[in-house]
Amino acid sequence: MSSMNDIPSTPGKFKMDKSSHFHRVRWHSSYTKLTFWSIIFLGLIFVFFIRSPSSSSLPADSSRRSLRTYGWGAGFVGTHVSAALKRRGDGVVGLDNFNDYYDPSLKRARQALLERTGIYVVEGDINDSALLRKLFEVVAFTHVMHLAAQAGVRYAMENPGSYVHSNIAGFVNLLEVCKSANPQPAIVWASSSSVYGLNTKVPFSERDRTDQPASLYAATKKAGEEIAHTYNHIYGLSLTGLRFFTVYGPWGRPDMAYFFFTRDILSGKTIPIFEAANHGTVARDFTYIDDIVRGCLGALDTAEKSTGSGGKKKRPAQLRVFNLGNTSPVPVAELVNILERLLKMKAKKNIMKLPRNGDVQFTHANISLAQRELGYRPTTDLQAGLKKFVRWYLRYHSDGQKAAE
Numbered sequence: 433m434s435s436m437n438d439i440p441s442t443p444g445k446f447k448m449d450k451s452s453h454f455h456r457v458r459w460h461s462s463y464t465k466l467t468f469w470s471i472i473f474l475g476l477i478f479v480f481f482i483r484s485p486s487s488s489s490l491p492a493d494s495s496r497r498s499l500r501t502y503g504w505g506a507g508f509v510g511t512h513v514s515a516a517l518k519r520r521g522d523g524v525v526g527l528d529n530f531n532d533y534y535d536p537s538l539k540r541a542r543q544a545l546l547e548r549t550g551i552y553v554v555e556g557d558i559n560d561s562a563l564l565r566k567l568f569e570v571v572a573f574t575h576v577m578h579l580a581a582q583a584g585v586r587y588a589m590e591n592p593g594s595y596v597h598s599n600i601a602g603f604v605n606l607l608e609v610c611k612s613a614n615p616q617p618a619i620v621w622a623s624s625s626s627v628y629g630l631n632t633k634v635p636f637s638e639r640d641r642t643d644q645p646a647s648l649y650a651a652t653k654k655a656g657e658e659i660a661h662t663y664n665h666i667y668g669l670s671l672t673g674l675r676f677f678t679v680y681g682p683w684g685r686p687d688m689a690y691f692f693f694t695r696d697i698l699s700g701k702t703i704p705i706f707e708a709a710n711h712g713t714v715a716r717d718f719t720y721i722d723d724i725v726r727g728c729l730g731a732l733d734t735a736e737k738s739t740g741s742g743g744k745k746k747r748p749a750q751l752r753v754f755n756l757g758n759t760s761p762v763p764v765a766e767l768v769n770i771l772e773r774l775l776k777m778k779a780k781k782n783i784m785k786l787p788r789n790g791d792v793q794f795t796h797a798n799i800s801l802a803q804r805e806l807g808y809r810p811t812t813d814l815q816a817g818l819k820k821f822v823r824w825y826l827r828y829h830s831d832g833q834k835a836a837e
């Protein structure tokens with residue numbers, strides 16, 4: 433496997449259109465504030481106590497299926513996880529700041545999709561303590577599925593502050609609110625395969641070193657893992673970090689290679705194909721979104737309760753980290769071949785040296801721990817997953833962005 437050079441975890445060149453980065457809830461008057469909270473309050477009551485199925489309508493193994501999860505609604509992974517939780521009968525509320533790192537209209541389309549299934553997405557920032565505290569006052573969340581982050585490896589060179597804002601300050605703010613909540617929720621959150629950084633031993637195992645990140649993004653995810661340790665140790669928060677490996681699929685992120693390769697092949701634009709030194713292959717352990725969703729649900733279902741109250745730990749709490757990958761890295765050239773076959777079009781390629789801006793040459797997950805502890809078993813290969821992505825992409829863009837999966 434050492435000859436297999438990996439693709440960037442977010443192998444994309446992605447430019448922001450606008451400089452303003454974060455939407456925040458702003459109060460224009462106390463009347464607006466009162467109206468806002470009335471709507472939120474009624475909305476949450478409706479979501480949790482009226483639209484969610486009653487426990488008697490749940491299947492026999494419903495004991496695990498009464499989660500009241502506080503997720504992050506309009507991101508790629510968040511949308512799929514929220515929808516899956518709702519489908520099996522859990523109560524879910526989302527939160528997203530709808531920033532413009534990539535086209536916010538895609539986030540709005542995902543939000544509309546979620547709202548059609550009864551999931552309300554609050555617009556706000558995880559740095560807004562007052563907002564988070566209010567939400568916890570209204571609903572006693574049993575679990576927090578934390579997927580809000582500044583993603584992308586290369587964008588860190590353009591806007592480093594956004595990584596600190598969301599992945600470090602925002603994460604700490606969220607944990608502060610969770611540690612003070614009564615009861616404290618169990619938290620499952622997204623770390624990243626990028627924490628393996630410049631490691632060359634493959635496949636990557638949770639026991640491997642994670643102290644040589646290749647990007648600021650990776651460094652903030654690594655910091656998140658250390659911060660999680662601290663809040664677990666001091667406050668008894670139950671914390672599970674999931675190291676995702678290049679997640680792809682319908683409703684995916686336009687800054688990722690599979691997505692913008694599709695767009696550029698269709699429009700006849702040249703796509704950059706990176707290779708490492710000495711014509712080394714760049715490869716990624718592409719993981720289909722449905723497999724990731726099953727891993728997330730497995731993590732939520734096996735998460736133990738937090739053990740603190742009133743900001744104090746009563747006894748040791750669960751602290752876990754898992755790789756969620758596909759265990760079969762695919763060279764980026766093969767990704768392009770598959771897309772060409774599915775789109776029935778030839779790509780215009782420009783072979784380039786892998787830039788030193790945060791991308792690593794390969795990723796490859798060892799998933800035996802997640803297999804054992806979460807029952808995680810990915811089943812979708814890249815060909816099958818891309819077929820579903822391309823079908824969605826074509827429908828989404830031909831239906832004026834209204835297509836559902």
Ligand SMILES: NC(=O)c1ccc[n+]([C@@H]2O[C@H](COP(=O)([O-])OP(=O)(O)OC[C@H]3O[C@@H](n4cnc5c(N)ncnc54)[C@H](O)[C@@H]3O)[C@@H](O)[C@H]2O)c1
Nearest residue numbers: 507508509529530531557558580581598622624676678679
């Ligand atoms: N998709 C992948 O391949 C991949 C790989 C490794 C790790 N991850 C991690 O998984 C998580 C989900 O990734 P994704 O692909 O769904 O990304 P995404 O960008 O689609 O979703 C993240 C969402 O968080 C929101 N957000 C960002 N900062 C926020 C803030 N301060 N307050 C509120 N909302 C905020 C964004 O608007 C976005 O909708 C992220 O933590 C990401 O770093 C993803």
